[in-house]
Amino acid sequence: MKVLVIGAGNMGLTYATGMSKSKLLKKRNIMVLDKSKEKMEEVGKIAHFDAMERLEDCVPKADIIFLAVKPYHAEDLFKRMKHLVNPEQLFISIMAGVTIKFIQEALGIQKVVRAMPNLPAQVGKGLTSYVSAEEVSRLELFMVEGLLDTTGKSLRVKSEKYIDASTGISGSGPAYVFYFMQSMMEAALQMGFSENVSKVLVSQTFTGAVELFNQNNLTPDSWMERVASKGGTTRAALDSMQDNNVNELIKEAAFAAFNRAVELGEEY
């Protein structure tokens, strides 16, 4: 099986690297192409995969093609590659907001998987939600899942609506966590800690809390009850968040991302 990744940006290289480190594919069976010659020269130096320069040289050879360019580059790319594709090939798009129907029509093919990764994929801790066109077989889906799992976990969803919804939770979610971390680091600095110490205090708190959450079956609410005693310090903080409606504001933010994903999907 030969895989081609088009777009050697953050995400494209993350998947190419994840696949090259896995045992699923031989390294010589992973091709990467980007329109920037300089980028491909760089990729050729560091990479564990074949750096390609011309669509003509790699598209016809590929069994699976990852589409990892920005959504606004999709139309131009599709025009250039339409005459090179065939109906047996499987396309995995990670382009935010670009629908399966749009890809099928633009390329004249049927087998499309639409996936939504997130940034922690870069460290093998990503979450990729995905949905497929009905023309994709069970066996092909099994392969797709294997490839997506090389950057973390994958989650198959029922429809494209859930791709937009997962954009609001896991896709954009890492930024919400960074927002919270930033606020806590600013508070630590204001309390007199150095920048380095603030960073350690905050990052170890996040890592530890997530680890606790993952290793037990308790809900976040139950954990909060365990940490907060009546009249204590944690209760003071949680009461302050409750009084300021932080819970509702976070939900509102997630829905803002979800709604924006739906809006972007209407363009493609």
Ligand SMILES: NC(=O)c1ccc[n+]([C@@H]2O[C@H](COP(=O)([O-])OP(=O)(O)OC[C@H]3O[C@@H](n4cnc5c(N)ncnc54)[C@H](OP(=O)(O)O)[C@@H]3O)[C@@H](O)[C@H]2O)c1
């Ligand atoms: N980053 C994330 O966290 C994230 C999360 C979810 C989904 N995504 C999706 O992942 C996709 C890639 O994002 P990214 O952050 O990796 O983007 P990126 O860093 O901009 O990488 C895309 C690469 O594709 C190249 N490219 C553009 N048109 C091309 C063409 N016709 N042929 C070959 N290469 C072409 C770009 O070159 P130029 O720079 O010269 O244009 C760039 O090097 C996007 O569609 C995005 O919606 C990203």
